[in-house]
Structures are given as structure tokens and as C-alpha cells.
Amino acid sequence: MESLEGxxxxxxxxxxxxxxxxxxxxxxxxxxxxxxxxxxxxxxRLTNIAITQCIGETDANLDAVITHYVETxxxxxxxxxxxxxxxxxxxxxxxxxxxxxxxxxxxxxxGSSFSLNSMTFEVSVLDWFAKLWEIEKDQYWxxxxxxxxxxxxxxxxxAREQFPDGxxxxxxxxxxxxxxxxxxxxxxCVKVGxxxxxxxxxxxxxxxxxxxxxxxxxxxxxxxxxxKGGIDDLDLVIQTLDKCGFTRDQFYxxxxxxxxxxxxxxxxxxxxxxxxxxxxxxxxSGHKFLGCPSPCxxxxxxxxxxxxxxxxxxxxxxxxxxxxxxxSGHAPIxxxxxxxxxxxxxxxxxxxxxxxxxxxxxxxxxxxxIGAMLNEFSNIVVFERPFDDHFTRRxxxxxxxxxxxxxxxxxxxxEMLDTFVHEFIQKRSIWSKDGHFQPPCIASDVGSKxxxxxxxSLSRNY
Numbered sequence: 001m002e003s004l005e006g007x008x009x010x011x012x013x014x015x016x017x018x019x020x021x022x023x024x025x026x027x028x029x030x031x032x033x034x035x036x037x038x039x040x041x042x043x044x045r046l047t048n049i050a051i052t053q054c055i056g057e058t059d060a061n062l063d064a065v066i067t068h069y070v071e072t073x074x075x076x077x078x079x080x081x082x083x084x085x086x087x088x089x090x091x092x093x094x095x096x097x098x099x100x101x102x103x104x105x106x107x108x109x110x111g112s113s114f115s116l117n118s119m120t121f122e123v124s125v126l127d128w129f130a131k132l133w134e135i136e137k138d139q140y141w142x143x144x145x146x147x148x149x150x151x152x153x154x155x156x157x158x159a160r161e162q163f164p165d166g167x168x169x170x171x172x173x174x175x176x177x178x179x180x181x182x183x184x185x186x187x188x189c190v191k192v193g194x195x196x197x198x199x200x201x202x203x204x205x206x207x208x209x210x211x212x213x214x215x216x217x218x219x220x221x222x223x224x225x226x227x228k229g230g231i232d233d234l235d236l237v238i239q240t241l242d243k244c245g246f247t248r249d250q251f252y253x254x255x256x257x258x259x260x261x262x263x264x265x266x267x268x269x270x271x272x273x274x275x276x277x278x279x280x281x282x283x284x285s286g287h288k289f290l291g292c293p294s295p296c297x298x299x300x301x302x303x304x305x306x307x308x309x310x311x312x313x314x315x316x317x318x319x320x321x322x323x324x325x326x327x328s329g330h331a332p333i334x335x336x337x338x339x340x341x342x343x344x345x346x347x348x349x350x351x352x353x354x355x356x357x358x359x360x361x362x363x364x365x366x367x368x369x370i371g372a373m374l375n376e377f378s379n380i381v382v383f384e385r386p387f388d389d390h391f392t393r394r395x396x397x398x399x400x401x402x403x404x405x406x407x408x409x410x411x412x413x414x415e416m417l418d419t420f421v422h423e424f425i426q427k428r429s430i431w432s433k434d435g436h437f438q439p440p441c442i443a444s445d446v447g448s449k450x451x452x453x454x455x456x457s458l459s460r461n462y
Contacts, residue, residue: 081406081420082397084259086291088411094330094337102329106318107310108143113317122332128339129298132265133282135275142300143322144286144332148258149177151283151299153323155254156181156218158281158301161308162252163216169208170220171200173230175256178220187218196447197375198222198230202240209244217241217251223273223282224260227400228373228446229380231260231271238278248278255282258297259407262289263379266348267355270377280305286331289350289409290338296331350410354379357417358408364421370428371442371452379408384440384452386424387431395420402440 049065077087106112108122126142145151152175159166168187170178173194182189190208193201200221209217219241221232234255241251255261255273261284264270273282281301286292310321342350358379365372365383372383385404386392397404406412406420431437441453448456 076396077411078416079395079420081395081412081416082399082404084285084288084407084409086287086289086409086411088409089291089293089338091293091334091337094333097330097333102333104144104327104329104332105325106313106316107321108332109141110318113315116329118329118332121336125298125332125335125339126300129282129284129300132262133273133275133300135300135302139303140275140300141303141306141321142298144327144335145283145297145299145322146324146328146331147287147295147297148175148256148283148285150323151258151281151285151297152177152220152254152256153181153184154299155256155281155283155301156185156187156220157323158305158309159218159252159254160185160187162305163218166216166218166252167212168218168220169205171198171222171225171232173198173200173225173228174220174222175226175258178256194225194230196445198225198228200232200237202233202236205237206240206244209240209246213245217246219251219253221253221255223255223257223264223271224378224380226258227380227398227403227405228382229260229375229378229405231264231375231377234271234273234277234279251278253279253281255279257282258285259288260378262347263351263354264377266344266351267377275300275302286335286338289354290335291410292331292334292338294328294331294334296328296335298335354408354410357412357414358406360414361406361408361417361421364417365424366452368421368425369439369452369457370424371439371446371450371456373446373450381406381408382446382450384442386427387437388427391423391427395423401445402442403445 080087100116102116102118103114104112104117104119104122105114108119108126111117111119122144125144126140127137130137130140130142145154156168156178166187168182168189169192170189171192171194179189179191190212192208193204195201219237221234221237222230224231234253237253257273261273261282264273273279281299283299284297286296286298287294306321310319313320339347355377358374358381361381362372362374365381370383372381374381382403382405385399385402386397392399392404397406399405408417428437439453441451441455443451443453443456
């Protein structure tokens with residue numbers, strides 16, 4: 001470990017291995033195992049950046065730590081494939097704003113008594129999304145959230161306020177936040193089965209609705225499931241509700257469009273997300289497709305629902321209708337900048353580039369004999385989980401049981417995909433040599449036609 005001479009003190013330079021983010025291969029650890037895991041892997045790293053100086057650290061030493069961390073993260077980012085966080089962005093033009101604390105506490109449409117806010121930018125962003133999802137300015141309300149989970153929290157809270165005894169229906173492939181929200185709000189939640197694509201099974205949804213016809217239905221729809229990118233069929237769900245006898249005043253539909261909510265409007269023949277249909281709220285994440293450098297999101301709902309949630313707050317001379325009190329004033333400007341700089345044509349081009357590169361990866365994997373699936377209108381390529389957890393962590397892949405995925409966003413180049421597939425093929429060859437590795441059967445996850453195990457590979461040859 002090198003040392004850096006500072007004024008009256010010595011500061012350790014932290015090796016790359018100790019600066020990398022903490023990553024665990026298996027989150028299901030007991031208390032003792034968790035303690036042991038932290039002790040063995042993290043204590044050294046944490047003590048090297050521990051805040052221990054009573055008199056404060058010098059700027060030179062602080063700069064050295066941050067510079068080294070940036071170098072390390074840049075290396076890590078070269079293989080960042082598995083999570084939906086677009087890294088292709090440049091917000092240097094907004095650096096002067098870091099001199100200010102910007103706080104958007106309160107209702108963005110009313111403003112607040114705290115003058116250092118960016119609510120003008122916030123409303124501009126909200127108006128853009130309202131137009132995208134086809135709702136008139138005088139018919140909607142919304143705000144910039146901390147991300148998709150807060151958007152889900154708000155959308156489902158609005159639903160519960162409308163229907164206190166309503167039952168929440170959501171597919172088994174829904175984001176984990178939906179089930180957490182059901183627990184937080186103490187709501188009855190019906191977990192509906194999914195098709196192989198990941199989208200909700202409307203046959204099973206119909207049976208569940210008919211079993212609970214005496215209570216209103218609160219439907220969470222996934223506009224792109226987390227793992228497979230399955231898109232719930234909004235139109236079929238609406239038909240199913242009608243078929244089961246639920247009138248418009250007996251259901252609420254929340255659309256979790258964290259990633260795809262901003263992508264689908266730019267794809268011909270894709271599902272149309274529109275408030276002209278009987279939906280009630282939509283949320284997206286700003287740090288996913290758009291690539292904001294910190295978590296943020298957008299929530300749009302119908303204005304008529306908000307009075308039930310709102311309370312006037314004299315301290316900020318505004319109305320409280322959001323989940324959090326203080327809200328980032330920088331996030332709306334980041335979103336505004338991302339949308340303004342790209343324009344509609346730029347966004348459309350990025351969407352199609354991601355979809356095209358996802359298809360490229362799918363073909364490369366299949367050509368290599370690796371089981372893989374890509375849903376229509378999706379940029380999430382699902383494939384057999386690598387045998388080696390080290391390889392999975394090296395490429396920052398998200399995985400669940402026998403499958404893993406790559407989310408193809410703007411920062412992921414063809415060269416990155418080629419390198420990934422090449423390494424995957426090499427690793428499979430090494431794993432096969434010891435005689436213990438066989439391609440896993442993922443037919444139950446993605447269908448037999450997308451599985452490359454020995455049974456399904458053979459069956460396709462006959």
C-alpha cells in the first residue's frame with residue numbers, strides 16, 4: 001500500500017480491489033455468515049476510508065482518494081452489463097449548480113416559500129411526460145421522485161386512498177418494491193402467475209378477479225418486468241376487468257414503467273401507454289434509460305385524485321402531496337437537460353440502437369450454443385446463468401436461479417458485447433473440461449425453443 005505525504009499527516013492510497021463497490025454473490029446469509037462476510041471482505045476497505053480525523057482532512061488528500069476511486073470505477077464500468085443504469089451521459093455543463101442546495105419541498109405546481117428551488121424545471125419535465133402519455137395539462141398531477149420505487153409507493157397509495165378495501169393484483173415477475181409496498185400499506189395482495197415472457201397471465205388474473213368480485217381491484221402493471229422485460233398487455237387487462245364485471249369506478253391501474261415507460265412510445269406497434277385508456281398513474285426511473293447520474297424518477301397521475309392526499313403546510317407555504325418532504329432540486333434539472341439535449345429524434349434513435357444491439361447479442365449467444373431469449377420491443381437479453389459467480393460479478397450481471405440477463409443501454413457497445421460473449425464461450429469451455437458442467441435447462445424460465453440444454457438441443461434437431 002502506497003502512502004501520500006500530506007501536511008502533518010500520512011494518508012494511505014487505497015488499492016483498486018479495496019475501492020471497488022461491495023458485491024455479494026449470495027444475499028441469503030445468516031446473521032453469523034453476514035457478519036463473517038463483512039469482516040473478511042469489507043473491514044479493510046472501510047477502515048481505509050473511515051472518517052477519523054478530528055481536525056479534518058486536507059483537500060489534497062481528499063482529492064487523491066476521489067481521483068483514485070474514479071479511476072477504479074472507470075475500470076469497473078467497462079463491464080457494466082446487467083443493471084439498467086445508462087452510463088452514457090455528460091452533465092459537466094450543470095456543475096455550477098453544485099454550488100447550491102436546491103430543494104423542491106412541496107407541490108411543484110404551487111411552488112414554496114423556499115426560493116432555492118427548481119420547480120419551473122420540474123413542471124417542464126412533467127408537462128413533457130404528460131404529453132408523451134397523452135393527458136391534458138389541466139387533468140394531471142405529478143412530481144419528480146427519487147426513483148421507480150417512490151413512484152410505485154405514490155401510485156399505489158393514491159389507489160389505496162381511492163379504494164381503502166381494494167385488493168392489489170400484480171404478477172409474480174413484478175419488481176420487489178411492489179410486494180414491499182403491499183406489506184408497508186398492509187394491503188391484501190394477490191400474486192398472479194406470469195407467462196414465460198414475464199408478462200401477467202390474464203387467464204389467471206381473470207380467475208383471481210372473479211374470486212374477489214366484492215372488492216375493488218388495484219392493478220399493478222409492469223411495462224417491462226425487471227428480469228425478462230416482459231410487458232403486461234394493458235389492453236387485455238382492461239378487457240379482462242370488463243369481462244369480470246368491474247366498472248370504471250371499481251378499479252385503479254398503476255403502470256410501473258421504470259425502464260420501458262419512456263422507450264415504448266418510440267417503437268412502432270408497441271403497447272401504447274396512454275391516459276386516454278382507463279389507467280390512473282404511470283412512473284418511470286430517470287437513471288435508467290435517460291442516464292441521470294443519481295436515482296430519480298417521474299410520477300404522473302390524474303389530478304382529481306390528489307385532494308384526498310394533500311395537506312396544506314404553512315411552513316413551506318405549499319401543499320404536501322408527495323411521499324418525501326424535501327426533494328432534490330437537482331434531479332428535475334438533470335431530467336430536463338437529458339430530454340432537452342436529445343430531443344424526440346435523439347431519444348427515438350437511442351431506443352432503436354438499444355433494441356438493435358440487444359438483437360445482436362441474442363444472435364451471438366445463440367450462435368455460440370448458449371440458451372437465450374429476447375422479448376419483442378425489449379432490450380433485455382435473458383440467458384442461462386454462468387456457472388462461475390466470479391464471471392457473473394466480473395460482468396456485473398443480474399441473475400435469478402438458472403437465468404441471468406444483460407440490459408442493453410446506450411453505453412454498451414458492440415465491442416463490449418463481443419468481448420462478453422467471447423469470454424463466456426471461453427469460460428464454458430473451461431467449465432466443461434472438469435466434467436461437472438452441463439448447460440442448465442432453462443426451458444421452464446424462457447421456453448424450450450430458447451433453451452440450449454442437451455435435451456432441448458437434441459429435440460430441435462429431429
